Amino acid sequence: MSVAAMVVDQFRQVAREQGKEIAELNDDTVLLESGLDSLCFAIIVAQLEDRLGVDPFTAAEDVYFPVTLGDFIRFYEDAAGSQAA
Amino acid sequence: MPPDPRLPESGLPEMARPETLRPESLKAAIAGSEAMLYARGGQVCLSSRGRALPGLAGASVLLRTHSQLAAALGLIALDGVARRIVIAPPDVKAGHLASVIARADVEAVMGEDESLAIEGARFVPLDLSAVALAEGPQVVTEWVLFTSGTTGEPKMVAHTLAGLTGAIQPAAAADITWGTFYDIRRYGGLQILLRALLGHASLVLSDADEDVAGFLARLGRCGVTHLTGTPSHWRRALMSPANAAIAPHYVRLSGEIADQAILDSLKARFPDAAIGHAYASTEAGVGFEVTDGLEGFPASFIGRPGAVEMKVEDGRLHLRSARTASAYVGGGPDLRNDGWVDTGDVIEQRGGRFHFMGRAGGIINVGGLKINPEEVEAVINRQPGVRASRVSGRKSPITGAIVVAEVVLTEAANDNATFKEAILAACRENLPAFKVPAMLRFVPSLALTAAGKLSRNA
Numbered sequence: 001m002s003v004a005a006m007v008v009d010q011f012r013q014v015a016r017e018q019g020k021e022i023a024e025l026n027d028d029t030v031l032l033e034s035g036l037d038s039l040c041f042a043i044i045v046a047q048l049e050d051r052l053g054v055d056p057f058t059a060a061e062d063v064y065f066p067v068t069l070g071d072f073i074r075f076y077e078d079a080a081g082s083q084a085a
Numbered sequence: 086m087p088p089d090p091r092l093p094e095s096g097l098p099e100m101a102r103p104e105t106l107r108p109e110s111l112k113a114a115i116a117g118s119e120a121m122l123y124a125r126g127g128q129v130c131l132s133s134r135g136r137a138l139p140g141l142a143g144a145s146v147l148l149r150t151h152s153q154l155a156a157a158l159g160l161i162a163l164d165g166v167a168r169r170i171v172i173a174p175p176d177v178k179a180g181h182l183a184s185v186i187a188r189a190d191v192e193a194v195m196g197e198d199e200s201l202a203i204e205g206a207r208f209v210p211l212d213l214s215a216v217a218l219a220e221g222p223q224v225v226t227e228w229v230l231f232t233s234g235t236t237g238e239p240k241m242v243a244h245t246l247a248g249l250t251g252a253i254q255p256a257a258a259a260d261i262t263w264g265t266f267y268d269i270r271r272y273g274g275l276q277i278l279l280r281a282l283l284g285h286a287s288l289v290l291s292d293a294d295e296d297v298a299g300f301l302a303r304l305g306r307c308g309v310t311h312l313t314g315t316p317s318h319w320r321r322a323l324m325s326p327a328n329a330a331i332a333p334h335y336v337r338l339s340g341e342i343a344d345q346a347i348l349d350s351l352k353a354r355f356p357d358a359a360i361g362h363a364y365a366s367t368e369a370g371v372g373f374e375v376t377d378g379l380e381g382f383p384a385s386f387i388g389r390p391g392a393v394e395m396k397v398e399d400g401r402l403h404l405r406s407a408r409t410a411s412a413y414v415g416g417g418p419d420l421r422n423d424g425w426v427d428t429g430d431v432i433e434q435r436g437g438r439f440h441f442m443g444r445a446g447g448i449i450n451v452g453g454l455k456i457n458p459e460e461v462e463a464v465i466n467r468q469p470g471v472r473a474s475r476v477s478g479r480k481s482p483i484t485g486a487i488v489v490a491e492v493v494l495t496e497a498a499n500d501n502a503t504f505k506e507a508i509l510a511a512c513r514e515n516l517p518a519f520k521v522p523a524m525l526r527f528v529p530s531l532a533l534t535a536a537g538k539l540s541r542n543a
Contacts, residue, residue: 017509032297032325038317038452041324042483043523057346057482065323065350 003080004073006051007044011036011069014043027070034069054079110165110226111246111282118285123307124154125292129213131161131282141209143224145169147182147191149201150211153269153290157278159195159211164226164246171229171241171414174270175293176517179203181238188415189229189241229414230272232367232455242368242410250279251392251408252371261286264304264333266314266322272367273340273453277313286311298327305330313337316347316362317452317484323350332357337374339363340453341485342441345380352378369426370408381432381440401445402428447541449478449486451519456488458541461522464515468508470494475531475539476522490522493531501527 001009008025015022015036022035031041049055056079066072115131122129146167150156156172163170171189173182182203185191193207202208228249231239253276263281267274269290281288289307291300301322304312312333314322319338322328336351336358343362351360364372364382372393375382387395393406405424431442449456458476465474473493478486490508498504505525512521532540 030326032321038321038484039487039519039523042481042487045483046479046481046487046489046524055482058480064353065320067324067326 003052003077007048007069007073007076010044010047010051014040014047018043025069027068027073029069030067031069031072048076052076052080111161111279112165114283115161115285118282120281120285121287122154122157122281123287123289123303124152125290125295125303126152126154129154129158141167141193141195143168144192145171145190146209147171147173147186147189147194147203147206149173149177149182149194149196149203150270151197151201152292153274155197155211155213156270157288157290158213160278161282162211163195164228165223167226168224169227169229169243172231172270172275174231175268177231177239184238185241185415230275230367230410241414243412243414244370244410248370248408248411249275250283251406252276253280253283255284260310262289262308262310263287264289264307264309264312266291266300266312266318267340267453273313273315273365276365276371297321297325301325301327302330309333311335311337313339315340315453315485316343317341319347319351320483323354328354334358336360337363339365341450342443343380344482346482348378348380366428368410369404369428370406370410372402372404372406372428379438381435381438384434384437384439387439396425397432397439398425398427399445400431400433402430402432402439404428443478443486447477449476449488451478451486451488452484454519456520461488461490461512461516461520464512465490465492465508465522468511470496470498470504471508473531473539475541477541479524487523488520489524489526491526491528491531493528498527 011025011034012022018040020035020040023029023033025034045055045057054076056075059079066075118131120131122131141163144167146163146169148156148159148163148170150159160170169189171185171191183205186203186206191206193209194201194203195209195211197211197213199208225245228244228246229241230244231241261284263277263286265274265277267277269275269278278288280286287307289304289309309331310333312331312335316338333355334357336355338347339362348360348362359376360378361374361376363374372395373382373386387397393404393408396403403425405426409426429445429448431445432439433442444450444455447458449458461476462474465471471492472495475491477489479489481487492508494504509521509525
């Protein structure tokens, strides 16, 4: 499974667990308008850390906070890439 | 950025300035003010006048409101009139209020409408259009706040207006508009309300049903200059495109550990703003503010003389000042030990700096709200088929921490997913959302300490 697919899968799973109605997900989806709240994102980041072995929020030297789902996915792709390198 | 041992002038700790505001009452402080309170549905100019409050002189009053605006006006109306104001936070469980009324000797409940009334106390409607804002002080009112953490029945701590406003300096600039992501019915938010009122500044209040983008847009329209929240609030704001609407001169964080990542992100987003992280708690009051852009605080803060004294004992930060709460209301452990309040925050020195390591006693801080693991474990352990559980905090770059649970079953279950869902459903039913475990896994056993207690360090 690609990083992008794994991220999207995780969004859907957490939305289901937390009983949230989730918007259609694409690269331009604004995270805070996706129907998920801060707690959901905290869970997603923790689950992805367990699955991918990386937490780019903590690992990155230049931290920024992703605004769209596309930002979020690239954040993980970059972190996973630099970890593999 | 190299650490600067000297704090910048604007961030000088309050004890360096002899001049502080000493309001006799809130009404006296705002007399003649043209400041505005902005709420979602409208705004109130504080210079307006209204009728006197009916028959609440000397009473113990529970202020229980739907909106923050009503709470602000209720506080102004009651201060100097009531003997005691008990401020109900927005998420207080209705089932706990009967005991609050008994423990705090509450005689009257004040709120916008009768849906807020509680059996056993007189209900006094709070008429927002006719709140008395301009009466002289009569009594020194005790302000009672709920602590954010703790199990079961809420703990209440008593403050005075003098203590609550002890850290507030005269406004350095005119035309300040405060905004806060906090709720003013809790300590952190109340500090901002008092700063705004004493500084004759305006304040933008959030609404319970308002989303982040909507509030940010409204903050922008109101021209917010000073904006405060927890690190978790700020992370959420940075994730919203609507943050383009705001350009605060002053950014303040408190209520949780401010890590270097969030401080750097805020500096990058608001390069011209002064950014400070403050230490405060409901029990210990406002401790100090750090303005050098670095996480933690300078080691020189420990042991320095001033309005707030700090020391480390058993690895935990202790504070002593006139701003600490005076007592628990209606029973509770002794709050002050020779004037010192144990903050429960574990700190560790690295070089010239102290860093916050988390809470002693396993207390979990999720976005500024504190959770006692035993409270969650008690709910889990009540479920059929559960032998034991351990609840702990897992670090999160989004909310500071999340609640995770490990559960031991009495016998191996065939369908773990169904079991898990049943346990979580029970948690959702009995606990506020932020206390429900975000992750739950089944484990064969849990380590115990030599004394036979659940090991909390594993």
